[in-house]
Amino acid sequence: MRKVELTEIEKKIIASLQGNIPITQRPYLEISEKLGIDEEIYLSTLKSLCDRGIIRRFGATIRHQKSGFSANAMGAWQVDENRIDEVGRKMASFREVTHCYRRNPAEGWPYNLYTMIHGADEEACREIARKMSEKAQVKTYTLLFSQKELKKTSMKYFDKEGNGITCQVTNK
Numbered sequence: 001m002r003k004v005e006l007t008e009i010e011k012k013i014i015a016s017l018q019g020n021i022p023i024t025q026r027p028y029l030e031i032s033e034k035l036g037i038d039e040e041i042y043l044s045t046l047k048s049l050c051d052r053g054i055i056r057r058f059g060a061t062i063r064h065q066k067s068g069f070s071a072n073a074m075g076a077w078q079v080d081e082n083r084i085d086e087v088g089r090k091m092a093s094f095r096e097v098t099h100c101y102r103r104n105p106a107e108g109w110p111y112n113l114y115t116m117i118h119g120a121d122e123e124a125c126r127e128i129a130r131k132m133s134e135k136a137q138v139k140t141y142t143l144l145f146s147q148k149e150l151k152k153t154s155m156k157y158f159d160k161e162g163n164g165i166t167c168q169v170t171n172k
Helices: 008-016 029-037 039-049 079-092 122-137
Strands: 071-077 097-102 113-119 141-143
Touching: 008 029, 008 039, 008 079, 029 039, 071 079, 071 122, 079 097, 079 113, 079 122, 113 122
Parallel strands: none
Antiparallel strands: 071 113, 071 141, 097 113
């Protein structure tokens, strides 16, 4: 992993994107004004962060319960490794799928592709998974339905002043 030195303004811009982005005609103007910088400088710095691979993507957290989806299921799929990209693209093409990841299988758990499927109810999720299975020609899968949301937050890398936030991970 390479170490990247960020300027103070770059840190503040990253921090400004960690929360909700205003839903306005010009959200970056509003954010840049709060930071006390010109919108053009904000946007050119943001573009530089993207071009350099420091920011790789922008994402949105969807509160699926508030958007008409009352059920979701993590689909765990057993896919031949030589088909993982092809199958991943097919499954990700479903509008009801918000996440699609390849992960290593574990002992006693042969699944290596995961999708988050959203539907009106559990039966709708099952039907979507059936269609996905058919389209991708993957027969071995299981669905894990969410029972309760315990935490849903975005990563925080810097506070609003641009100071790094330290995380400590302990394995016991």
